[in-house]
Amino acid sequence: MLWTQTLIPTMKETPEGAEIPSHVLMLRAGLIGQVMAGAYTYLPLGLRSLRKAENIVREEMNAAGAVELLMPAISPISLWEQTGRAEAFGDVLIKFTIRRQNRKVRMALGPTHEEVITDLVARHISSYRQLPITLYQIQTKFRNEERPRFGVLRTSEFLMKDAYSFDTSVESLGENYKKMYAAYCRIFERCGLEYLPVEAESGPIGGDVSHEFMVPAENGEDTLLHCAECGYAANQERAEVGARDVAPPDVPLEELKKVDTPGASTIEQVSSFLGCKPQNLIKTLIYTADGKPIAVLARGDHEANEGKIRRAAVAEKLELADPEMIERVTGAPVGFAGPVGTKEKIAILADRDIRQMANSVTGANAADAHLTGVNLGRDFEVDQFADLRNAVDGDPCPRCNSQLAGRHAIEVGHVFKLGTKYSEALSARFLDDREQQHPIVMGCYGIGINRIIAAAIETSHDENGIIWPVALAPYEVLLVPLKVTDEQTMKVATQLHDDLSAAGIDVLLDDRDARAGVKFKDADLIGIPLRVVIGPRGLKQGQLEIKWRWEKEPRMIDRDGAAELVAELIRCKRKESDNSRV
C-alpha cells in the first residue's frame, strides 16, 4: 500500500479531550476518528489492526471447535421480555419502535445474544445427539453506556466475539469451558498481551466458575488483586481476603463515651469532625437479608462486599435497608447506626478485621451522636465473623502467606458458566437417550475486539507513539524512502514494496514528498514494527537501514537480498507470537 493512496491523518497535537495513551495515540496516529461520545470511525489503519485481532480470535475459535454464524443486531423486544432482561438491562438496552404498514414493531439492538441464540437452538436442536455444540459470532454490539469514556475502551457500540456452548450436562459444560479458557489464553498470547485470567463473580446463577481475562494497565477501569507468590488472581468483587493473625491490639482500653457529632453522618465527616482516622471507625450497615434486618460491621476505610455478605448471611436477596427500616431498627436516622445498643435486637455480622480494632468510633444509634472508645467483647458482641469486604492492595493472600497486590486492568474477555437460565426461559430442551427432557446447559464466552487493540496500545507505547506487536500491527513493514524525487531511491523502494507484498508481508510505502524528520516522526507514531529506510547515504554503499520499532539503533543491511531478509525477519516474529499454539 502506498501512503499517498490511503488515508492516514496523523496529528502533531493531541486533540482536546483525549487523555489516556490509547485514546491519544489512536487519534494522533490516524487509527480512529470520533463521531460522537462513545462512537468512533475506524480509519484504514485502525481497521486493519481490528481485523487482525478479529482474525486471530476467529482462527482460535475455529481451532477450538466452535462454529461461526452471524445473528442480526436487531431482535424483537419480546425475546428480551421473556428472560426478564429487558428490565434487567434497563436503559443500557437500546430499544426502539418502527412502523411497518399499520403496525408498530418494537425492537432492541443486541447488547449480547444469549436470547437470540438460545431461541435459535431451541428451534433446531432437540436431541442429545446434536450436542455438545459451541456457536459464535463476531459482531457489533450496542449498549447505551451511562458514560462512554476512555476512547475506544468504553463505547456505545463495539465489536465483540460472543460464543455460546450448549451441553447435556454440567460435566460436559466443564469440558467446553476448559476448551474456551485455553483458546482465550492462546488468543491473548498471540496478540502479544500481558494478560491475567482472574476469578470473577459469577453472579446469581449458581456458585459456578467465571473468569475474566484482564490486561493490567494503569488506566484500566477494573481492579484486580494478584498474588505474585502463588499466582492467585481475582477481580476486586470476587477476591477473598486471607485471614490475619487475630491477636487483638495490645492497648489500654478507653472508656466508652458518647459525643455529639451534629450533622456528621458519613465516615469522612465523622473522622474529620472528631479528628480521627477512618481506620478507627466501625461502619455499621443495615441490610435486609430476605426481608430480615441484619447489621454488618466493617472498618471505616473498607468497602462492604454485598456478594460476600449475602453468602455469609445465607440469603437469597440482600439489599441495603431503606431509611424507615434503619430508623426502626437502630432508633436513629441513617448515618448514626452502631453495634452498641440497637433499638431492636438484630443479628450482627462483622468483617474479620473488626477483631483487631480497639477504642473505635461508631454511631450511637441516636441522631447527631457517635460513641468513642468502643470495644468488642466489652461493649458489643458479634454473632458471626466473616470476610465481608472488598480486598485491597496489601491484604493477605487467601491461598498462601504472601500479600495481594491491587492493580488496575482492562477486561478483554470473560468466560462464564450460564447453566440453564436462558434455556429454561426460552424452552431450549433436549431429549436424552432415555427419552427424558432436560434444559440445555449453557456457557457464554465474550471478547471485546476493540479492547484488544486499546489494551495493546495502552501497554505498549513510548513518548513517540505506538509500539505494535507484529500480530496486531496494521502493517508489518514500513518503507521510508527519504527522497521520493530521486529515481534510484524510488526504484529500490517500489521494488521492495512489490517483492514484500508478493511474499505475503503487509507493507506500507511512505511515498509522501516530505522531509525525513516528518516521516520518521510519523513512523514512530503509527508504530509499524519494522522500519526500512531507503536513503542516499546507504544507497551509495548498496545498503538499506532497518530498525525494529522497539529498538533504539538501526542497522544496515545489503540492498541485494533485502526483500528476502526482511520477509524472513517478519516470518520469525510471526512465529514467535504464534508459539503459544501447541
Next chain:
RNA sequence: CGGGGCGUGGCGCAGUCUGGUUAGCGCGCCUGCUUUGGGAGCAGGAAGUCGGAGGUUCGAAUCCUCUCGCCCCGACCA
C-alpha cells in the same frame, strides 16, 4: 444521575473578567523560491454564521436566559 471543566478556520490555543476598527497566533493546507537523515526557511494565499436560539445594547466572541455538544471525577456497569 451528582460534581467539575471546555466549545473561536482541519488540529492546538489567545482574546471573554473590563462590550467598541477589517477576530488573532502556532501547526496543517495551496502557490513560488531556497532547503533536504528526526516535525525546514522566506514570500504570497485560501479557509471562521466565535456550538445554537433568544434577549440587553447605538454596538456582543465578550453581558443575560435557555439550549446542544464534548471531556474528566463519582455513582452505575447483564
